[in-house]
Amino acid sequence: MxxxxxxxxxxxxxxxxxxxxxxxxxxxxxxxxxxxxxxxxxxxxxxxxxxxxxxxxxxxxxxxxxxxxxxxxxxxxxxxxxxxxxxxxxxxxxxxxxxxxxxxxxxxxxxxxxxxxxxxxxxALHKSILAGLSGDERVVALMLEIAARTGRETATGVTFEMPLSRNDIAEYMALNADTVSRIVSRLRASGVLTPAGRNLLICPSFADLARACPLAPAITRLHNAGHLLPA
Amino acid sequence: MxxxxxxxxxxxxxxxxxxxxxxxxxxxxxxxxxxxxxxxxxxxxxxxxxxxxxxxxxxxxxxxxxxxxxxxxxxxxxxxxxxxxxxxxxxxxxxxxxxxxxxxxxxxxxxxxxxxxxxxxxxALHKSILAGLSGDERVVALMLEIAARTGRETATGVTFEMPLSRNDIAEYMALNADTVSRIVSRLRASGVLTPAGRNLLICPSFADLARACPLAPAITRLHNAGHLLPA
DNA sequence: CGTAGATTTGAGTTCTGTCAAATTTTGTGG
DNA sequence: CCACAAAATTTGACAGAACTCAAATCTACG
The missing domain is CATH 2.60.120.10 (Jelly Rolls)
Incomplete structure (x- = not known):
């Protein structure tokens, strides 16, 4: 290929x-x-x-x-x-x-x-995300992007590594590190993301994650995540 | 040329x-x-x-x-x-x-x-402006951009047309129209911008306007505003 | 000259940032 | 493998900027 x-x-x-x-x-x-x-x-x-x-x-x-x-x-x-x-x-x-x-x-x-x-x-999509979405939605957008790019289907869901620190995420998503930490905690609590060791995350349902971000369709399309979503 | x-x-x-x-x-x-x-x-x-x-x-x-x-x-x-x-x-x-x-x-x-x-x-610069600057600074950034692109030196300062409505400005700068209106009012009150009729603005001192926006150097460089600034 | 749309402005709310302290993780050297 | 220091993360309390909603003007245009 x-x-x-x-x-x-x-x-x-x-x-x-x-x-x-x-x-x-x-x-x-x-x-x-x-x-x-x-x-x-x-x-x-x-x-x-x-x-x-x-x-x-x-x-x-x-x-x-x-x-x-x-x-x-x-x-x-x-x-x-x-x-x-x-x-x-x-x-x-x-x-x-x-x-x-x-x-x-x-x-x-x-x-x-x-x-x-x-x-x-x-x-331009990143700009749309920064300009139009809430903090929570922005962080989900990043998770979707990384999962789409690097994630693998496993028995428990889509597993992916998050190589960005809280501070990196904050700098990418125009938030501050404290806020990012709060948001990630909420995502963990709500169950859309499960920690799985050293920078490793599992998303039990990619569709649920996508639902938490209004621009998910554009994100998954640009980052080639067709394979992670139900047809 | x-x-x-x-x-x-x-x-x-x-x-x-x-x-x-x-x-x-x-x-x-x-x-x-x-x-x-x-x-x-x-x-x-x-x-x-x-x-x-x-x-x-x-x-x-x-x-x-x-x-x-x-x-x-x-x-x-x-x-x-x-x-x-x-x-x-x-x-x-x-x-x-x-x-x-x-x-x-x-x-x-x-x-x-x-x-x-x-x-x-x-x-990318636009993204930086959206992500890193306050509402006031963002609106000034837009004024600098338009002034740099389309402004002319006149006796009273740099004169330029602002073809964007409050709503356009809001959509470009990730603000809402009410907030843009407030900000423009403040800029007028502070004297860095003077209305001069139908969508026409005068900036008495381009350097003062530039001082109101931390990313002014990058903006003026990308939009070729060398001619509006003192050497 | 009247109307629809744009702009301005006020009052109250909400989200995110700031600051500080507690806790966890990481990296290093014994 | 353990101890410790440094760095990263988490969390709480509070402040502030921007948003929402609503009403009052103002403008453009037929």
Missing amino acids: STVLDLLSAPLEPYAVRIATRKRQRLSLAAEPEEMLYLIRKGLHLTSAPMPHDRHQVLSILYPGDIVRASALPPIEGAAVISASDKGEVWRVRWSAIEALLGRDANVARVISDRLTDQAARS | STVLDLLSAPLEPYAVRIATRKRQRLSLAAEPEEMLYLIRKGLHLTSAPMPHDRHQVLSILYPGDIVRASALPPIEGAAVISASDKGEVWRVRWSAIEALLGRDANVARVISDRLTDQAARS
Whole structure:
């Protein structure tokens, strides 16, 4: 099966510097002196930017196959990619190399444009979630996203790892860590999520979880969770 | 001077259907049956999506040179482009035509990718504004954006038209119309904005306005407002 | 000149943030 | 494997910003 990741990896391989990442590792993003494109190969990664009052904000979650470069983020000093998974892999390529490829290889042009478009849609959805949903709904939206992306069907429900700390979740969902903790406690109490050890969660009924978030249909569609929902 | 708009218009022209738009006109966005790309030629336009509880949300403001297609927005039934200006112009092109062009014309591939990247950066900045700033700061952010894009230096300050209604502003800034009204009243009272007739505003000191919004530097940089600020 | 829609403003409510303290988890070195 | 310090999480009490609802203006336009 040829995935999006393969489609991009093949042409970029000759130009790429492989970077093995560990949890919390930062890759700083800057257009100067030379702009780099990062291709996510393995693991979950976050784009993060510093904000006023010593805060930070997680702008997006990057999954394997995603690409990112400084020009695609707000011009804020200190923007970075941060690894959320224990072990990840990222390829770094000079943007100038990509630009040259765009001219030579029609496939690369198509894949890059598709990737940017898909990521734009996810970014817009994330924006909708932040702007339109309550705190509880936002946290559920994140759980749905991670479950959709990384979850597995098990006997007791959909099992998935949550590699984001309470603080990461807060920075991604525009809440604060205390509030996130309260919300997660409520979700646990209501039974839609069950803790299953070290950062591991079980969602006994994916449909119930989806019901707790008005934008669930859009989330599951964009993150390919068809397989977790009843037809 | 060759602008971004020209760079895109030239190659797309043979495939484009010209659409003259009037205020509030909707162009619906759907991937089915055939996906269309819209190129903004004149005027300000909004991308809007319906939300739970009979709400709507403005996902982005589109300026001349911007492009949009359904795949770049969340898969929400009823997403549309809505004209904010009295008279606008939009070109509609079949996405399949663009895709073919990507292979033939290296320039098109480069421009499209640049456009998507720039728009991604603006979307991410918008997200930062929604997630990290107070209501007052968010409204100021919008004023800065519009002033930066469309404002002119006059004797009394930077003059610009605000084509968005209170409700549009509310939907763009994740506030409600009542709150926006209160905030604008406060801005007027504090003197950073002066009404100057029909949807026209004057900002006596652009620097003062910028001081009222922590993300002003990023906003002015992304929206090319260098010319409105003291060096 | 009258009406429908937009805007403004007030009063009361609610959700989320802030601050602080208690508790749990994690990482490290013996 | 255990002890301990540091960090993360949880929870309570309280404050504040923004929302809701409603009424009063104001504007645009036929």
